[in-house]
Amino acid sequence: MSLEQFLQYVLSGVTNGSIYAMAAIGFNIVYNTTGIINFAQGEFAMLGGMTAISLSAFLPLPLAIALSVFLVSLVGALVDFAFIRRLGKPTVLNMIIMTIGLSIAIREVALHIWDEKVRSLPYFTGTEVSSINIFGAYISPQVLWVLGISGIIVAGLALFFRYTLTGRAMRACASNITAARLCGINTRNMVTVSFMLAAAIGALAGCIVSPITQTQYDCGTPLAIKGFTVAILGGLGNSAGAVAGGIVIGLLEAFSISVLPLAYKDAVAITVLLIILFVRPAGLFGKKEAARLKEF
Amino acid sequence: MSLKKVIITLLCGLVMPFAFSCKKTGGDAIKVGAILSQTGPASFLGAPEAKTLQMMADEINSNGGIDGKAIDLIIKDSAGDPEKAISFAKQLIEEEKVFAILGPSTSGESMKIKGICEEAKTILISCAAAEVIVNPVARYVFKTPQNDRLAAERIYDVMKKKGISRIGVVSSNDGFGLAGKEQLEKLAPSKGITIAISEVYDKKATDLTGVLTKLKARGVQAVINWSIVPAQSIVAKNMKQLNMNIPLFQSHGFGNIKYVTEAGAAAEGIIFPASRLLIAESLPEDNPQKAVLVKYKQDYESKFNEDVSTFGGHAYDAMLILTEAVKKAGADSEKVREAIESIKGLAGTGGVFNFSAEDHNGLDINAFEMLTVKGGKFVKYEQ
């Protein structure tokens, strides 16, 4: 394999990996505050892309994206108010089924709002044919946007959780919800905030990747599955692990193309994940206790 | 469960078969069933097909039907699931007692109900492309899309004229892509084309730079992509982004101007075979298909406010063939079957149909026109 080819695969892997990591981070945010895996996370990305595309018909692109992210975060809040809060004492399985139901419902509603056609946002800079040469590997300028914005999101989240009051309150909920309540933190609102945040991140991810991967009413589910895979790989609840896991899976998939028939590409990442899980049941960086606690 | 509850449940269950009312056929209507993938992964096929069929049925009925009989069109949404297609086929045949079924949209579904329709002596006019639907020939089963083999031939002919001999092939892992790949590989040697590398990707893949990097490394002179949306546009864009400035050929799955819009500037210069529907207005007046194409295009676009596609055209042809045969022979499946086989020179959207007992597709290599993209529009490819 030549250096150019190698570099090409690396770039492709890292790009896809960042998108998976974004989805995984969305999962982790909600999981940390509530213990729920929100299978509708992929739908947030799809809604973000679709809404932005509709809005961009009469708004300048940055405004369309910003508004779309805002609207989808409202959808996240709505999901919490209308459904999550109505759960009584749910078992983990109840929550999984509920969010799966939500995911299906959102997807089908999107189908009836937007129909089945494939769309995409315009490229942020350049066009469909622009190409940047990096040491012999060629990428679209959109790839730089994806990497850049993902990096900013990850860094921004780290700062948010460390230095802002809301972020610290959310971490408190994740750590010990009863203690958090006793400290006067409104845990109910923290749950809503975490849904809104996860939805916003998902929507933004959906927007930045739309020019490259295109958006369709059912593009949320495969993304959610990949995101879940990465979240588990990195250890549920561990966002740094999610980033690492995303890059690992992205690179694995990209390089597997060069050795295996492409048909099995998706199976490769999962096989590796399963092997890792058998050795480390809590994921690469997950806590052992976390893996044991969650029961059905 | 207490005895009372059990008895109540039993009674409810028994009442059910009597309670559901059978749809009464309004006197003498001609019942036609359609199994299409209006939603789900093949919805870009099924949605325009369903719209087309409904539009045609409405038009025929408002013009007094066929010999005074209205068409009762029953459309079932299989969502691309062969299981549902089987269930609906049985439902349509046994319950609704349709005398013909149009569709399904995908080859996988068509193959699953081919046997059922043949045994039940119900006419099936499929809108799916696979050659195995009509080869081996089943007496009651027909199809309207052109054969993949012919598309592959046209592509290779153009390549030969351009002096291209070493190519790379990428195809999707669905029935359409696999059938195309098979035809391409079969025909290549006799046309003097060497396929240096042939890769299959997942039809839902969102990024094909990895696969294309492999092709680029093999130094091919052109790329054939055999797939449907969204991969078609993604391949075009990825190639340009990877700085691959070699010709890109697509299959006849590229049959909607939307895919050009999706690929934007990257679509310029793509060469592909397609039915003349896409360049309807620019055809010469004496072209046998022109009148049909222009009318369909205008009707469809004004009614549904979206661009016409060749997929809807396959459904149009199916209904057209059926109604032509019924006009000749009345609503009897055996007679209609024979009538279809005797159709010659019928101008549809996919081409001019000439059926026979051995040929249940009716289209030959001239059904295709080689098209290319210029200035964001489909134009005829001139070599």
Added chain:
Amino acid sequence: MKKYFPIAALAVFVILFQAAASLAGREYYLTQLTMAGYYSLVILGLTLVMGYAGQISMGHAAFFAMGGYTAAVMTTHDLAAGGALAQAAVSLGLTVTSTNAFGAKIIHFSPWVSLAAAVVLTVSVAFLIGIPILKLKGHYLAMGTLGFGIIVYRIVLGTHLFGEADGISDVPEFGLAGGIAVSGDPASRVQNYYIAAVMVILTITLLLNLVDSRIGRALRSIHGNEEAAGAMGVDTSRYKLSVFVLSAVFACVAGVFLTHFNGGIGPSQADVMKSVSFVAIVAVGGMANLWGALVMGVVLNFLSLRGYFGSYDELVFGGILIFIMLFFPDGLLRAENFRGPAALLDRARSVLKRGGDNGIS
């Protein structure tokens, strides 16, 4: 004997329904009911794993597909042109000659042989996969089983032997005995309905006995608290594994029979969404409620296969999931749900009044 009363009621219902349908000239309902019945086999097996042993399995469609594809491949592969191994199979009486839809005679493995092969394959895979996977817990187990399902899906979708995207068609009928065969032939519709009904009744009888036995109690103790169960001397990993393998066998057999009934199988039967729908139906039926799972499984599959909701099929399914998880999280078929509209309204009000802080930790 009291516990067999519901089963007898079910048997009576089955017979009466068929009689009613035949009388009303609506025999075609039996077709979709048969298909729904086979899916219920998978769901019943899954109820054992999820409801009683408390292990979530989001990849059960993989076992269904294993059964179906094994049967399909072995009964459509023409051995006439085969080598020494094929000749050996013929001479051992393992094969059968049948005419396919195009009039050609092919020699293929007898459906009994392929059924046996399917079960052996499924048991082996379930056993081998089960050992490491069942060590996982919670969401990790969900991911593990989901991943397993995806791998099988990809294998089935990407391999030429399995027909890739188009699957395998023209699967011949499965002759059981004395002229009764599992096949999609409309003439044998009533027969096939009873075959499916017998399978369902056998399965539920077996499972009801199982959960009422020592094994069932052991399973429930594992579900309740795995560590405590272990401390009481229950061999938790062996029970979990056995139940997992047993449920895989049910799914496999359902796959074999349904493939013969449908005359074919495709990769959509191994799809993630199929596995998810099985899990959802178990949850909606009430997790550890075999009857609930059976009823929900039959009803939902029946309606879906008849296209009752048309293009809104998926939306309705999603809506049902949400609705039941909100209002009937313990399952629909419970005694307390049948106490009359006043009680239901009460419950609706209390659900809508909830404001979060629901002890999610």
